[in-house]
Amino acid sequence: MYKDRRIVTVVPAHDEAPHIGAVIRTMPGFVDDIIVVDDASEDGTAEAAMKCGDRRLVILKTTEVRGVGGATILGYRKALEIGGSIIVKMDGDGQMPAQHLAPLLDAIIDQGYDYAKGNRFLAAESLGFMPRHRLVGNMLLTFLTKLTSGYWQIFDPQNGFTAIRNEALGALDLDKMDKGFFFENDMLIYLSCQSCRVKDVAMPAQYGSEKSDINIIKIGLTFPFLLVRKFFHRIYQKYVLRDFSPIALFLFLGMGLFFWGLLFGLYLWFRTMLTGRATPTGTIMLSLLPLILGFQLLLQAIVLDIQQTPK
Numbered sequence: 001m002y003k004d005r006r007i008v009t010v011v012p013a014h015d016e017a018p019h020i021g022a023v024i025r026t027m028p029g030f031v032d033d034i035i036v037v038d039d040a041s042e043d044g045t046a047e048a049a050m051k052c053g054d055r056r057l058v059i060l061k062t063t064e065v066r067g068v069g070g071a072t073i074l075g076y077r078k079a080l081e082i083g084g085s086i087i088v089k090m091d092g093d094g095q096m097p098a099q100h101l102a103p104l105l106d107a108i109i110d111q112g113y114d115y116a117k118g119n120r121f122l123a124a125e126s127l128g129f130m131p132r133h134r135l136v137g138n139m140l141l142t143f144l145t146k147l148t149s150g151y152w153q154i155f156d157p158q159n160g161f162t163a164i165r166n167e168a169l170g171a172l173d174l175d176k177m178d179k180g181f182f183f184e185n186d187m188l189i190y191l192s193c194q195s196c197r198v199k200d201v202a203m204p205a206q207y208g209s210e211k212s213d214i215n216i217i218k219i220g221l222t223f224p225f226l227l228v229r230k231f232f233h234r235i236y237q238k239y240v241l242r243d244f245s246p247i248a249l250f251l252f253l254g255m256g257l258f259f260w261g262l263l264f265g266l267y268l269w270f271r272t273m274l275t276g277r278a279t280p281t282g283t284i285m286l287s288l289l290p291l292i293l294g295f296q297l298l299l300q301a302i303v304l305d306i307q308q309t310p311k
Contacts, residue, residue, distance in 0.1 A: 002030040002102070003109050008084030009101075010075030012068050013092030014039040017048040023090070024052045026098045033058060035078050036092065039071040040064050045092070058082075068160070069183030073174045080166060088163045096161040100203050104163040107199040114168035114196035115187075117154075118161035118203030141185070141223070148231040149188040150238070151198050152306045157185050161203055168196050182226050189230045193237040197310045238308075247308070250301040258294025261287045 001007070009031050013020050020036065027034055034054060038046040038061045046059050060074055072089055079087040086108055090096040096118065107116035121138075138158055145157040162184070171194050178186040191198060239245040265287035268279045 001032060002086075002105050005085035005105070005109060006033075006083060007031045007086055007088065007105065008033040008035060008079040008082065009088040009090060010072060010079055011036045011090055011092045012039060012071035012075060013037065013041065013045050013049075014065065014068075014071070015041045015043045015045060016092035017041070017043040017045045019094040020045055020049045020092045021052055022094050023092055023098070024049060024054050024057065027054075027056075028098055028101055031088075031101070032056060033079070033082060033084065035060060035075045037071040037075045038062070039066055039068075067180040067183075069177060069181075069186070070179035072183060073177065073179070076169060076174060080170060085166055086163055087166060087169055089160060090162075091160050097204065100161075100201075101163075103201045103203075104161070107201055108163055108165055111199065112197065113199040114165050115191055116163045116199045116201050117156075117184075118159040119154075119156040119200040120159060120203060121155050122200060122202035144223075144227050145185050145188060147302075148227045148234065149185070150192045150234060150305055150309060151188055152309055154188065154198055154200055156200070157188060159203065160184055162187070168194065171196075178226065182223065185227070186230065189234050192310075193234055193242075195238075195310050245304075245308075247301050247304045250297045250304070254294045254297030254301060256294070257290040258298060261289070261291030261294060265291065 007030060009027060011020070011023060011034065013036055016023075024034060024036070034056045035058045036046070036049045038049070038059065040062050046061055049057060049059060058078065060078060062071065062074065066074065068091075075089075076087060086105060088101060088104065090098070090101075100118070104116040104118070107113045138156060142155050142157055146152050146154065149157070158181075168191065172187075172190050177183060177190065188198065235248055235251060239248040239251075265284075268283065268287060271277075272279050
């Protein structure tokens with residue numbers, strides 16, 4: 001128990017036999033249950049976890065690889081079933097120091113947030129140890145996730161060290177969430193649809209001998225399409241279905257005008273290049289005015305969306 005709350009930790013793990021033991025052994029004593037989800041590992045991850053002999057340990061095993069999101073969702077359901085008050089998620093590779101678990105819980109218990117997550121960028125001492133490609137990729141994904149989720153104050157969205165209030169978790173449609181590496185980003189999007197309050201907590205990361213399963217090419221090809229689809233899902237859920245807002249009007253009208261102006265302008269430019277005939281000023285204005293007006297409406301939609309961020 002931590003401040004009279006039952007704390008359940010969910011640890012998704014795929015081929016993490018060398019690290020899972022250390023994760024379990026360093027788990028603070030106030031954690032009531034440790035749910036290790038062995039995601040069809042082939043290296044004896046579940047067996048390595050059981051060797052720790054921790055009475056708090058619950059082992060779940062999948063028969064096929066579900067992905068980090070699928071494994072986490074399975075653990076979340078079990079955590080809700082056994083009555084967890086706050087459910088923590090941390091990976092099985094040892095990159096998330098368990099001694100920093102208390103600040104996540106304090107953000108929820110003492111400060112009233114629904115969801116707390118680690119932010120390695122707030123812990124300046126850990127940035128020097130972060131691999132350069134992860135640093136650059138994380139910054140790019142952060143901006144895209146801010147736009148998609150509407151949590152403009154959040155950074156490091158890929159951080160998997162999180163804690164969530166059981167009421168907030170129970171309100172989410174877990175079946176519709178992404179089952180792969182987009183899971184953490186998707187959590188923020190669904191939390192935003194429920195107007196949940198989210199807090200960033202300074203959290204240094206550890207990098208050692210663990211191997212990443214992330215396929216950079218696959219991520220680069222799939223993430224942009226997922227983010228676009230989820231962006232429109234959030235806008236529809238939050239600003240059309242639940243409470244119609246000028247944000248949706250400005251966004252859709254702005255997009256229509258902006259892309260009309262852009263495409264029509266490109267058409268005029270190509271036509272001039274091919275024929276050598278100058279385009280009349282009035283015709284150019286049919287492209288320029290919608291482009292400028294559409295851009296202004298899109299900016300206004302973003303500003304209003306930022307103001308709607310749950311405080």
